Amino acid sequence: MDFEAxxxxxxxxxxxxxxxxxxxxxxxxxxxASPAEPAIPxxxxxxxxxxxxxxxxxxxxxxxxxxxxxxxxxxxxxxPIPYNGAVVLDLMRMNKILEVNLEDSYVHxxxxxxxxxxxxxxxxxxxxxPPDPASSAAATVGGSLANGxxxxxxxxxGTVKDWVLGAEVVLPTGEPVFMGCRTLKCRAGYDLLSxxxxxxxxxxxxxxxxxxxxxxxxxxxxxxxYFRDVVDAxxxxxxxxxxxxxxxxxxxxxxxxxxxxxxxxKEFTYPRDSEAMLIIDLDGPPExxxxxxxxxxxxxxxxxxxxxxxxxxxxxMDRIYMARRAAYPALLRLFSGMRVMPEDxxxxxxRLPEAVKGIGSIASKYGLKIVTWGHVGDGNLHPxxxxxxxxxxxxxKLYSVSKELGLMAINLGGTVSSExxxxxxxxxxxxxxxxxxxxxxxxxMKAIKRVFDPNNILNPGKVIDID
Amino acid sequence: xxxxNDQVKLLVExxxxxxxxxxxFCESVCPTxxxxxxxxxxxxxxxxxxxxxxxxxxxNSDEYDGLLSCLNCRACNQVCxxxxxxxxxxxxxxxxxxxxxxx
Amino acid sequence: xxDWLRGLRSIMLSSLNYNRLPIPVERxxxxxxxxxMGIPESGDTVIYTSCLYQLxxxxxxxxxxxxxxxxxxxGPLVSRLSHLVTSFARxxxxxxxxxxxxxxxxxxxxxxxxxxxxxxxxxxxDEPYSGALLYELGFEDDFKEYxxxxxxxxxRSRGIKNVITIDPHTHHILTVVAPRFFGDLGLRVxxxxxxxxxxxxxxxxxVVIHDSCLYxxxxxxxxxxxxxxxxxxxxxxxxxxxxxxSTSMCCGGPVESINPSxxxxxxxxxxxALSKLSNNVVVACPICYANLSRNSGGxxxxxxxxxxxxxxx
Numbered sequence: 001m002d003f004e005a006x007x008x009x010x011x012x013x014x015x016x017x018x019x020x021x022x023x024x025x026x027x028x029x030x031x032x033a034s035p036a037e038p039a040i041p042x043x044x045x046x047x048x049x050x051x052x053x054x055x056x057x058x059x060x061x062x063x064x065x066x067x068x069x070x071x072x073x074x075x076x077x078x079x080p081i082p083y084n085g086a087v088v089l090d091l092m093r094m095n096k097i098l099e100v101n102l103e104d105s106y107v108h109x110x111x112x113x114x115x116x117x118x119x120x121x122x123x124x125x126x127x128x129x130p131p132d133p134a135s136s137a138a139a140t141v142g143g144s145l146a147n148g149x150x151x152x153x154x155x156x157x158g159t160v161k162d163w164v165l166g167a168e169v170v171l172p173t174g175e176p177v178f179m180g181c182r183t184l185k186c187r188a189g190y191d192l193l194s195x196x197x198x199x200x201x202x203x204x205x206x207x208x209x210x211x212x213x214x215x216x217x218x219x220x221x222x223x224x225x226y227f228r229d230v231v232d233a234x235x236x237x238x239x240x241x242x243x244x245x246x247x248x249x250x251x252x253x254x255x256x257x258x259x260x261x262x263x264x265x266k267e268f269t270y271p272r273d274s275e276a277m278l279i280i281d282l283d284g285p286p287e288x289x290x291x292x293x294x295x296x297x298x299x300x301x302x303x304x305x306x307x308x309x310x311x312x313x314x315x316x317m318d319r320i321y322m323a324r325r326a327a328y329p330a331l332l333r334l335f336s337g338m339r340v341m342p343e344d345x346x347x348x349x350x351r352l353p354e355a356v357k358g359i360g361s362i363a364s365k366y367g368l369k370i371v372t373w374g375h376v377g378d379g380n381l382h383p384x385x386x387x388x389x390x391x392x393x394x395x396x397k398l399y400s401v402s403k404e405l406g407l408m409a410i411n412l413g414g415t416v417s418s419e420x421x422x423x424x425x426x427x428x429x430x431x432x433x434x435x436x437x438x439x440x441x442x443x444x445m446k447a448i449k450r451v452f453d454p455n456n457i458l459n460p461g462k463v464i465d466i467d
Numbered sequence: 468x469x470x471x472n473d474q475v476k477l478l479v480e481x482x483x484x485x486x487x488x489x490x491x492f493c494e495s496v497c498p499t500x501x502x503x504x505x506x507x508x509x510x511x512x513x514x515x516x517x518x519x520x521x522x523x524x525x526x527n528s529d530e531y532d533g534l535l536s537c538l539n540c541r542a543c544n545q546v547c548x549x550x551x552x553x554x555x556x557x558x559x560x561x562x563x564x565x566x567x568x569x570x
Numbered sequence: 571x572x573d574w575l576r577g578l579r580s581i582m583l584s585s586l587n588y589n590r591l592p593i594p595v596e597r598x599x600x601x602x603x604x605x606x607m608g609i610p611e612s613g614d615t616v617i618y619t620s621c622l623y624q625l626x627x628x629x630x631x632x633x634x635x636x637x638x639x640x641x642x643x644x645g646p647l648v649s650r651l652s653h654l655v656t657s658f659a660r661x662x663x664x665x666x667x668x669x670x671x672x673x674x675x676x677x678x679x680x681x682x683x684x685x686x687x688x689x690x691x692x693x694x695x696d697e698p699y700s701g702a703l704l705y706e707l708g709f710e711d712d713f714k715e716y717x718x719x720x721x722x723x724x725x726r727s728r729g730i731k732n733v734i735t736i737d738p739h740t741h742h743i744l745t746v747v748a749p750r751f752f753g754d755l756g757l758r759v760x761x762x763x764x765x766x767x768x769x770x771x772x773x774x775x776x777v778v779i780h781d782s783c784l785y786x787x788x789x790x791x792x793x794x795x796x797x798x799x800x801x802x803x804x805x806x807x808x809x810x811x812x813x814x815x816s817t818s819m820c821c822g823g824p825v826e827s828i829n830p831s832x833x834x835x836x837x838x839x840x841x842x843a844l845s846k847l848s849n850n851v852v853v854a855c856p857i858c859y860a861n862l863s864r865n866s867g868g869x870x871x872x873x874x875x876x877x878x879x880x881x882x883x
Contacts, residue, residue, distance in 0.1 A: 031489055032489065072491055137495050334484075337485075501836075535828050537829050540787070542816050561707070568576070569576060
C-alpha cells in the first residue's frame with residue numbers, strides 16, 4: 001500500500017473541490033445508520049463521471065488502496081464503513097436522471113439519485129420504480145442496487161434485482177463495462193449483473209443503471225384489520241394469497257408497535273385485546289375494487305380479523321397508515337437514551353406464526369425489548385431491537401439477539417437478511433446459513449471475489465472474508 | 468482553534484443530539500446540501516460536527532463555514548424521525564462559534 | 571472566516587449605530603414609500619416595515635459586491651477598516667431607480683390593502699430596524715443589546731400598543747424571539763396578512779408559491795397567503811416535492827453575507843424547481859424577493875403577494 005503515491009496521483013487527475021481530507025469532514029464518513037464500529041477514511045473522493053470513478057479505481061488498484069463506494073450512507077449493517085484506512089468514493093454528485101423512456105419502459109439514472117426523487121420524476125409520466133425501502137427518502141439508486149433493497153411492495157414486485165435491466169459498472173481493476181442489457185430479455189452469457197446487484201460494492205462500482213419502470217396503479221384501496229392472536233394474522237396473510245390476491249403491501253404490526261405508536265401519536269388508538277394489526281393495500285382497475293373488497297373482508301373475518309376498515313380516500317388512507325409510518329419515530333422518541341437496531345429476517349409466510357413467537361422468546365431470554373413489524377406478504381419481518389449503546393452488556397446482548405434471530409430464520413427455512421444486506425455485522429450469520437444450504441458456496445463466493453478483485457481493494461472485509 | 472467544548476457539550480445534551488439515528492432523511496431536504504453535495508453543508512453532517520466539537524475535535528474552515536452557512540430553514544426538523552430540533556441546535560452552535568470568534 | 575465575522579459585525583453595528591439600519595444607507599429610503607399616502611405619523615397602532623423591503627435594492631448591490639470579493643478575502647481588510655468601508659458603501663451602493671420604485675410599490679401595496687380593509691394605522695419615518703439579521707446570523711449578544719436599547723425603547727417611549735408587521739423576519743423577532751429573551755413586550759403584534767379580508771382580482775391567474783421558511787415552518791402561516799391568493803382568483807400550483815411543508819426549499823437568502831456564492835446557488839436551484847411549475851413565482855418575504863429575483867435569470871417573474879392582491883400583477 002502506497003497511500004502517498006496514490007494521493008499525489010489522485011490530486012493530479014481530480015479537481016481539489018472533489019477531494020476531502022480535513023479530519024472533521026472525513027469523520028462524517030465514519031459511520032452509517034448501524035451500530036457497527038465507526039472508522040475514519042483517509043480521504044473522500046467525490047467523482048462526477050464514470051471516467052473519474054474508473055481513473056480513481058485504477059490508481060487504487062495500482063497502489064493497493066482499499067476503496068469503499070457509498071452514497072446515502074443509510075446502511076444498517078456497516079457495509080460502507082471505511083475500515084483499515086480506506087478511501088471513500090462518495091457517489092452523491094452523480095445525481096442525474098438521464099432518460100425516461102416510456103416506449104422501452106426504462107429509466108436511465110445515475111446512482112446518486114434518491115429513490116423518492118426518482119419516483120417523483122417518474123410520477124410525472126404516470127410511472128414508478130416499485131422497490132420501496134423504508135429509507136427511500138434518503139436511500140439512493142446506487143445503495144439500493146448494491147444492497148439488494150426491497151421494501152413494502154416486495155410481495156408483489158420483488159426487490160431491486162427484479163427491476164434492473166443493465167448497469168454501467170466499474171470493475172475493481174478500473175475497467176468500465178456495461179453489464180446486462182437495455183432490453184427486457186437478455187441472455188448474454190453468465191448473468192454478471194445479478195452478481196453485482198447485492199454485492200455491497202465488493203465486486204464493482206455501479207455508476208448508472210437502466211431500471212425497469214411500471215405504470216402507477218390505477219386505483220388503490222387500503223384495508224385494516226386487528227387480530228387477537230398473531231397466528232391468526234399470519235394465517236390471514238396465507239389465505240389472502242391462497243385466494244389469488246397479490247396485495248401491493250401487507251404490513252404487519254405487533255402489539256409492541258401499536259403500544260409505541262399510541263404513546264407517540266395521541267390520535268392513534270387500538271382495541272385493547274388485539275395482538276396484531278394488518279394493513280393491506282390492493283391495487284387494480286377501479287371497477288374491480290368493490291368485488292376485491294368484499295372478498296378481502298370475508299377472508300380477513302374468516303381468519304379472525306375484526307375492527308375491519310377499508311377506504312380509498314387519500315386522507316383516510318394516510319390515517320390508517322399512520323400506525324406504520326409513525327412506528328420508527330415512536331421508537332426513537334419513546335425510549336430515551338436507547339437506540340434501535342432494525343433486524344431483517346425472512347421466513348416462508350407459512351412459518352410466520354412460529355417466527356413471531358420465536359421473537360418473543362428470544363426477547364425474554366435476553367431481557368431486551370423487541371418491537372416487530374414487517375412486510376409479511378413475503379414473510380419479511382423487522383424485529384426492532386431496543387438497546388442501550390452506552391451499556392456494554394446491552395450491546396453484547398444486542399449482538400446475541402441478532403444472532404439468535406438469524407439462526408431461528410435459518411431453522412424455519414428462511415434467511416438471515418432479506419433486504420438490508422450482510423455488511424460486517426452478518427458475516428457469521430451468512431456462514432451459518434451457507435452451512436445449512438451447502439458450505440461449498442462460500443468457497444465459490446470467495447473465488448468470485450478474487451476473480452473480480454484480484455487485489456482485494458473494493459470494499460474489502462464486507463459480506464465475506466477472503467482469507 | 469477554539470475551546471468551547473464545555474458549552475457545546477451542554478448544547479449536545481440540551482437537544483439530545485445523541486438521538487440522531489443517522490438515517491439521513493434530513494440531507495434529502497437540505498437546500499445547502501443540494502447546492503454543494505458536501506456533507507458539511509447537510510444537517511446530519513452539521514449535527515455530527517457539533518457532537519465532534521463537544522468531544523474536543525477541532526473544525527477547520529470548511530467545516531466552520533458548514534455550520535455558519537446553515538439557512539436555519541427548518542426543513543430538516545420536519546423530516547427527522549427522532550424529532551431533533553436540528554435548526555435550533557445549529558443556531559445555538561453558531562452563537563457559540565461567533566462568540567468565541569469575537570473574543 | 572473569523573476575520574470576516576468581525577468585519578461583518580462591525581459593518582452591521584456601525585451602520586445600526588449610524589442610522590439604525592443594518593447596512594449603511596440614508597434613512598430617507600425607508601419612508602419614501604409613504605409620500606402622498608396621507609398616513610399619519612403618530613398613533614398607538616403602527617405599520618412596522620423594519621425597512622426590510624426598502625433595503626432590498628441596496629442588499630442586492632451589497633451582495634453583488636461581495637460575490638466578487640469573497641468574505642475570506644474581504645475579512646482581514648474589513649475588520650480593520652470597517653468605518654472606511656461603511657462610508658464607502660454609502661457612496662457606492664446606488665441601485666437602479668426601477669428597483670427602488672418596485673420595492674416602494676410593494677410597501678405601498680401592503681399599506682393600500684390595509685387601508686381598503688378599514689385598518690387604521692400610523693407609520694414611523696424614523697422606525698429602527700428590528701435586528702433580525704443579527705439574531706439570525708448568530709450574533710445573539712449583539713441582538714439582545716440592540717433590541718432592548720433601541721427597538722424596545724423606541725416602541726415604549728412612543729406609547730405604541732399595536733404593531734402590524736409586513737415581513738416574516740420582523741414578525742418572528744417580535745412574536746417569538748424577543749419574548750423569549752425579554753418576556754412580554756407589551757405589544758400586540760399582528761401580521762398584515764391576518765388583517766386582510768377582501769382583495770382585488772389579480773391579473774395573474776396561475777402561480778407557484780415560494781414559501782417563506784419563517785411563515786411556513788416557524789410561524790405556521792403557510793395557509794394564510796394561500797387563502798388570500800384564492801380569494802384573488804389565483805390558482806396556485808402545488809407539488810409535493812416543490813411546495814410541500816418539508817420540501818419547499820429556502821431561497822438561500824439567510825446566508826448571503828456568510829457565503830454569497832452558496833446563497834446564490836441555493837436560489838438558482840430553487841428557481842429551477844419553481845420554474846417547472848409556473849413562470850410566476852409569488853413570494854411574501856423581502857429576503858426571498860431579493861434572493862430569488864436576483865437569481866431568476868429571466869426564467870421566472872418574481873411577484874410579491876401584495877402586488878398580486880392589489881391587482882398590480
